[in-house]
Amino acid sequence: MTNSTSELEPLVAHSQSAPRNYANNYHHGNLRRSLIDKGLELLESRENAEISLRELAREVGVSTNAAYRHFENKDALMVxxxxxxxxxxxxxxxxxxxxxxxxxxxxxxxxxxxxxxxxxxxxxxxxxxxxxxxxxxxxxxxxxxxxxxxxxxxxxxxxxxxxxxxxxxxxxxxxxxxxxxxxxxxxxxxxxxxxxxxxxxxxxxxxxxxxxxxxxx
Missing domain, CATH: 1.10.357.10 (Tetracycline Repressor, domain 2)
Known part of the structure; x- marks a missing residue:
């Protein structure tokens, strides 16, 4: 690769982020992964990081108790x-x-x-x-x-x-x-x-x- 100075890609229009796959993995036995993916998806549409385990469980389609088996509280989810x-x-x-x-x-x-x-x-x-x-x-x-x-x-x-x-x-x-x-x-x-x-x-x-x-x- 040449070391000559080159123009950088525009900041927002050409994000380097790889596409994220938020497919629900719950049916494959990975509820924790599904909850994290759904949490990331919800955060993309929000201006602040406010998500409850109850809301997340509802979005994924499981009971709140099921979500609590993977995250003991909201702080654990945020981490x-x-x-x-x-x-x-x-x-x-x-x-x-x-x-x-x-x-x-x-x-x-x-x-x-x-x-x-x-x-x-x-x-x-x-x-x-x-x-x-x-x-x-x-x-x-x-x-x-x-x-x-x-x-x-x-x-x-x-x-x-x-x-x-x-x-x-x-x-x-x-x-x-x-x-x-x-x-x-x-x-x-x-x-x-x-x-x-x-x-x-x-x-x-x-x-x-x-x-x-x-x-x-």
Missing amino acids: ALAVEGCQILMRDQLIVAEQDQNPERQFRNTGRAYVNFAIKNPALFQLMFGRFTAGNHSPELNAAADQIYKNLIEIVSSAIKLEPKDPRVIVFASQAWSLVHGLSVLILNGQFKRLTDDIDGLIDAIFKNQMSLAQKS
Whole structure:
């Protein structure tokens, strides 16, 4: 693959997310999977992450007691959905990273994938990075969140040509995550509608500036 600079795909119109299959697997004996899939489907049409086990059971076509056999309470369901969201985000970022072997563009493209994920999944994004997950100590959720950060460290390390354990990599990765996350939140809150319609261009400028700062440090 050539290392010449290429135009990135538009942010929203060309999502890198693979199609999700929400087929009901209950009849195949996997009710837990069906409940998670239906939960993700419901979140796609909502602005906030509010789902009850009773509602979810009704949507899948099972009793509430059946749902409680797989999730002891609503928090357990929210954890499962947040973990699933982390896995989808990591998959989206892996897809764009594999499409270009240039480390700097990989860094920029994975940042765009992060913002794109937030725009397409506002309720799930809110659940993954909101107060609920910040105060939750689920080992599974912590492991999923840690993996997102580890992946970022690897991408940043390659982009700025430093070892992953170098303190500068950790600082730079933290800055990059803060930037894309803050940008995502501002976009979801409608703050950029008054400033610019060119979100793609804004993201490009942010990452070019980040790389410029990294090269000077």
